[in-house]
Amino acid sequence: MVRLRDGMWLTAENFRVEYAENVYEITPSEDQRALSLLCPTKNIKSRGDTLNQPTVTVDLRAEFDGVISVEATHWAGAQNKGPHFDLFPAGRPDAAADTVGTITRGPAGTTLASGALAVTVHPDPHTFDLRFHSAADPARQVTSLGHRSAGFAYTPAPSTPMQTGDMRDFAHYMFLQTNLAVGESVHGLGERFGAWNKVGQAVTLWNADGGTSSDQAYKNVPFWLSSKGYGVFIDTTGRVEMEVGSERCCRVQTTVRSQRLKMYIIYGPRPKDVLARYAVLTGRANRVPSWSFGLWLTTSFTTNYDEATVNSFLEGMRDRGAPVDVFHYDCFWMKAFAWTDFVFDSERFPDPQGQISRLKASGLCKKVCVWINPYIAQHGAAFAHAAARGYLLKRKNGDVWQWDLWQAGMGLVDITNPDAVAWYVGCLNGLFDKGVDALKTDFGERIPTQDVQWFDAAVDPDKMHNWYSFEYNRIVYEALQARFGPEQAVVFARSATAGCQRFPLQWGGDCESTPEALAESVRGGLSLGRWVAMGLLCSHSRLHGSNSYRVPWLVDEDDAGEQGCSRTLAKWAALKNRLMPYIMAQAEESVAGGIPLSLRAVALEFPEDPTAWYLDRQFMLGSQLLAAPVFEESGEVDFYLPRGRWTSFFTNEVKSGPGWFRERHDFGSLPLYVRENTVLVLGKRGVSGVGYDYAEDVEVCLYQTQPGAKAAVVSNEGEALGELVVDADGKVTGTLVLKGDFTISEAGRSIDGDAPVSIEVL
Incomplete structure (x- = not known):
């Protein structure tokens, strides 16, 4: 953790911090896609003030529609070694668009626009203030870099600039601090197991094998999403120290040990738009079979x-x-x-x-x-072969790098070779x-x-x-x-x-089999028994253990009853099998939009609902199903339904949101609710496995549909076959793509023949 301040007034012990105080000069690029700001670290009142004076260069560039990069640099001569992120893997969007890369000057300052997003530099050179806002509506502010929000720091603090002639004994950090608005929440930064809203947390982005019950994470991703409709991607593969409304309550501080720091401000305004643009930057997921x-x-x-x-x-x-x-x-x-x-x-x-x-x-x-x-163990058949040929990472003296953590004499494949x-x-x-x-x-x-x-x-x-x-x-x-x-x-x-x-x-990584760990895993999934229910409502589901077999009959002495482990697993597996026409169609939408399929945050579907940004004990499976895992042995669960009518998948009971609800469930159910205006395609009851024909013998279920409601019909490899659409008379059109003996249920799905469930409304 790197903290630069000791409260509001003091610099942290052993640090020297320099802030960009002025915007002394603004230089536009020839292509009108960028601005370079020369920013001294004190007010320049005379030419003499320009001597013995550090500066920070802040470069702003219109990257593509809705995205502007910000790069702060102290000493530009420092090497910028790789590896670097593989950005724009599918190609950079067309940069010739008229709306991407326009510079204007006016009373409000100098503005660089990049399609939907713009940044305005304050007109007073003695005021460091960069405001990111909607290009169409400048009053709609996204975020800002305000007073003392960009700069660099040394530790230990040099007593004279002469000491920095030899930097070997000094650490040098660059930082940027984006503003946090009142009530704004921050989400993401990879797989994190604490509260989903990161405001108030210090986060270190550094991959570690720390399990799922600590501040360490296996999947550290330098990207965060704001409830205000924008995101920030930090363009460095190195360690990143984040203070999210923690060092300063009204700012997100990003610090790296480097001479430069680059980030991308990504506008929405809806969170799905932000994620789609993030996927342009870093790549979309591929299909899975x-x-x-x-x-x-x-x-x-x-x-x-x-x-x-x-x-x-x-x-x-x-x-x-x-x-x-x-x-x-x-x-x-x-x-x-x-x-x-x-x-x-x-x-x-x-x-x-x-x-x-x-x-x-x-x-x-x-x-x-x-x-x-x-990791290649010394006593395995591969080690000697790999070591002799230089395939393993080495120490500086030429030895193979080894230690005895995890495997005796373990080496590491050198992926740069x-x-x-x-x-x-x-x-x-x-x-x-x-x-x-x-x-x-x-x-x-x-x-x-x-x-x-x-x-x-x-x-x-x-x-x-x-x-x-x-x-x-x-x-x-x-x-x-x-x-x-x-x-x-x-x-x-x-x-x-x-x-x-x-x-x-x-x-999700190595977790314990406890209710608390279940909650950690849900939060981890939102940020990238009861476990069976939650696991089989994820896109991919695996039974796994540590020192015990994870087959159901060994858990409860092969209890054959409805509440036994074997029957519980069978029921949830059968439910997922039936949901596969829906899941596969939603998977195609997820790939196209760069959004999660399962463990999708409710806020992605309901960004206008303030409560949705604080929900970290429930999730969406695709866009139309909401699930709330049960964490209590009693089976009691509190869950929230956003605005609209919601139908229980298990009983067809309808509830109206927004509001909180409480139910008690046995092992065969949990709060699983279908969003209104849904056309839900289900596989044939009793189908075995997931590899069947998703257009044959299906049940088409209507949930408070209005004309225009629709559902995609896909093959079991995700290929689009057609679309089912509710017409003005409430009838389903497009059924020619369906095969066999399909049925249409007009008031939710048919529950005849279902195994009994016990759901008590509290």
């Missing part, structure tokens, strides 16, 4: 298992009504002390290729996933040859920064720390694409940074 939405079962972390164990699990799941789509072999498919050497433990798996082939042929699962990471990458991909292809279809890319957070020498000597070790997760997941994802096709690749990643959404999926 329909089989990946099915139920995943794992061997769990430290358990003992072999082919017989695996078969017994999969047979038991099938026989209890919860067939598995993807089976996952966790760590001990390899021998102890040998991770990751890509070699199946020959004692337990003497014929891995044959075993995987038999699993698929028997129908016990459709696909197989195995656990990997980029093209030959190392090619070798690693070759190892992955060996797994694909054995029948492996997907990979869990675990770890990738503990990347050293001290006493290291990367193959690419031009990279900054500090910046490699977070960036490693991007390259690691990219390498594996692209290997899967090359083998199975561009839209058949699935990774199950734990670490991530900005841009990793291009390589789906991400899982």
